[in-house]
Amino acid sequence: MSKILEVKNLRTTFFTHLGEVQAVRGISFDLDEGGILGIVGESGSGKSVTSLSIMGLVDEPGKIVEGEIFFQGTDLTKLDHKDMMQFRGNEISMIFQDPMTSINPAFTIGNQLREVIMAHSDLNKDQAHERALELLKMVGIPDPESRIKNFPYQFSGGMRQRALIAMAIANNPKLLIADEPTTALDVTIQAQILELMRDLKDKINSSVILITHDLGVISEICDKVIVMYGGMIMEKADIKNLFAHPQHPYTRGLLLSIPTNVTGKKKRLIPIEGSPPDLMDPPSGCPFSPRCPHAMEICLKKAAPLFKISETQEASCWLHHQDAPEVSGMVKVEGEQS
Numbered sequence: 001m002s003k004i005l006e007v008k009n010l011r012t013t014f015f016t017h018l019g020e021v022q023a024v025r026g027i028s029f030d031l032d033e034g035g036i037l038g039i040v041g042e043s044g045s046g047k048s049v050t051s052l053s054i055m056g057l058v059d060e061p062g063k064i065v066e067g068e069i070f071f072q073g074t075d076l077t078k079l080d081h082k083d084m085m086q087f088r089g090n091e092i093s094m095i096f097q098d099p100m101t102s103i104n105p106a107f108t109i110g111n112q113l114r115e116v117i118m119a120h121s122d123l124n125k126d127q128a129h130e131r132a133l134e135l136l137k138m139v140g141i142p143d144p145e146s147r148i149k150n151f152p153y154q155f156s157g158g159m160r161q162r163a164l165i166a167m168a169i170a171n172n173p174k175l176l177i178a179d180e181p182t183t184a185l186d187v188t189i190q191a192q193i194l195e196l197m198r199d200l201k202d203k204i205n206s207s208v209i210l211i212t213h214d215l216g217v218i219s220e221i222c223d224k225v226i227v228m229y230g231g232m233i234m235e236k237a238d239i240k241n242l243f244a245h246p247q248h249p250y251t252r253g254l255l256l257s258i259p260t261n262v263t264g265k266k267k268r269l270i271p272i273e274g275s276p277p278d279l280m281d282p283p284s285g286c287p288f289s290p291r292c293p294h295a296m297e298i299c300l301k302k303a304a305p306l307f308k309i310s311e312t313q314e315a316s317c318w319l320h321h322q323d324a325p326e327v328s329g330m331v332k333v334e335g336e337q338s
Contacts, residue, residue, distance in 0.1 A: 003070075004175060004207045005031040005054070010067035012046075012053045019280045023049040023062070025231040031175070036201065036208040038222035038239075040215055040254070044276050046231040047211045048097070051177045054209075055094055056084040071175065089120045093173035097180040099160035103152045109136075109163050110148035113170065120171045135166040138203070139196060158189035165196065172204045179211045194220050215258055219243060224312075227251050230277045230287025232303065237313040247307075247315035247331060250288045286316070294319055294327055307333045 012024040024046045031037045039047045052058050054069055056076060069076040071092065076084065096102040104112060113132035117123060123131060129148075136144035139162040152160055161181060168176060178197065182190040198221055201208050210222060218225055218239070225242045227235040227250065235248040246252045253272040274291035277283055283290065289299040298318050307320035309331050319330045 002033050003030045004033045004072060005209075006068075006070040007050075007054070008068045008070070010050065010053060010069065011065050012049050012058055012062060013065050014062040016061055016280075022279050022282055023231055024053065025282065026066070027228070027231075027233050029226055029233065029236065031207055031209065032223075033207055034201075034205070035224065036198075036210060036222045038218040038225040039209060039211045039228060040213065040218050040225060041228035041234075042213055042254075042276060044279070045228040047213075047228055048179055049231075050228070051094065051179050051209065051211055054177065055088060055092060056081075057088075057094075089116070089173070090171050091173055092175045092177070093168040093171070095161075095165055095168045095176070095178040095181050097183060099157070099164045099184075100152070102164055103160060105152050108149055108151055109155070113148070113163070113167055116167045116170045131170070132166075135170055136163070138169075138200070139163070139166045140192075141166075157185055158192065161185065161189075161193055162196065165193075165200070169200055169204055169206070173206055175209070176201070176206045177209045177211070180213070181210070182212075182214075182217060190217070191220075197221065215243075215254055227254070230282060231279055232287055233306070233316060234288065235313070235315045236306070237315075241310070241313045245313075245329065245331075247309050247313060247320070247329075248288075248317050249292045249294055249319075251315075253291075286318070294325075296324070309333065 008028050010024055010027050014021040014023060027050065039050065041047050053064055054076065058064060064077055067077065071087065076087065110129065110132055113135060114125065114128040117128040117131050132148060133144050136148060141147050141159055141162050155163060182193050185193060194217065197208065212218060222239055224238050226233055227248065229250050234250045242251065246255055256270040257272065259269060272291055277287045285300045286303050289295040292299065296318060304316045304318045306314040306316050308314050318324055319327050320333045322332050322334050
């Protein structure tokens with residue numbers, strides 16, 4: 001299967017008056033055509049900055065200081081603003097985290113949809129209006145002929161998110177990035193939005209990157225997962241192996257902190273002790289080492305390479321080294337690693 005996106009050694013830094021915030025620190029990953037990749041991690045792990053780097057939306061004082069982002073063979077980091085505008089909205093689109101701050105409250109939903117459509121196509125106003133109605137129907141907004149005249153405040157939270165999705169898919173992008181698209185929604189609406197995204201992916205033949213802190217959301221929709229922490233990748237895996245055989249202590253900690261919904265069973269949640277690292281002065285070793293119950297001396301000094309556990313799973317943890325102490329469930333790997 002061909003790759004639609006390849007990110008290589010991406011480093012994105014914010015140069016503030018207090019110092020350099022190393023938000024993304026040398027990450028590499030790829031996305032198959034038609035695939036759904038989840039990027040998960042707690043707040044401050046670098047998830048959203050990764051998505052903004054791909055979109056070319058990292059504003060001052062932020063800057064991509066190293067790395068390459070290949071979209072269908074084109075390195076997006078080498079494009080100027082004008083050329084990037086041709087990709088953004090047409091080839092790559094993004095569903096932002098908060099619909100209330102992403103939709104202008106002063107204009108109707110129809111006005112904003114038409115503007116998005118006309119900015120990236122040759123359609124006139126009447127044609128754009130028809131396309132806007134089609135999009136509202138596609139995302140499941142009832143009575144679109146009437147709703148297209150409404151202002152954002154007249155929409156519920158779930159409907160605003162659907163309108164935002166309609167804007168993102170207006171020009172059938174080949175890559176759709178969704179940054180925490182269900183965070184502010186209740187669980188029922190959350191499930192509806194995830195189902196909608198899954199259906200739309202097939203309808204518009206798009207690949208998807210879903211960014212979230214919620215592993216429950218990841219399990220519902222994704223094929224593959226990247227676990228980030230402290231601006232770095234801790235683990236890459238297909239969805240089955242990540243939940244059945246997690247190979248990084250941080251991934252294990254995230255899974256242990258998920259509430260169970262098994263009727264009649266009580267399970268104590270186990271929090272991850274400690275706090276995320278200061279990315280203005282990140283640890284020289286593994287960023288998770290100060291909170292890791294299995295941390296060794298080498299973990300504090302040097303970040304581990306990505307050990308290849310299987311064809312579909314890699315983890316950045318020294319416990320996979322053949323000379324490391326035995327820890328239940330952690331697979332030892334022989335030979336040099338990337």
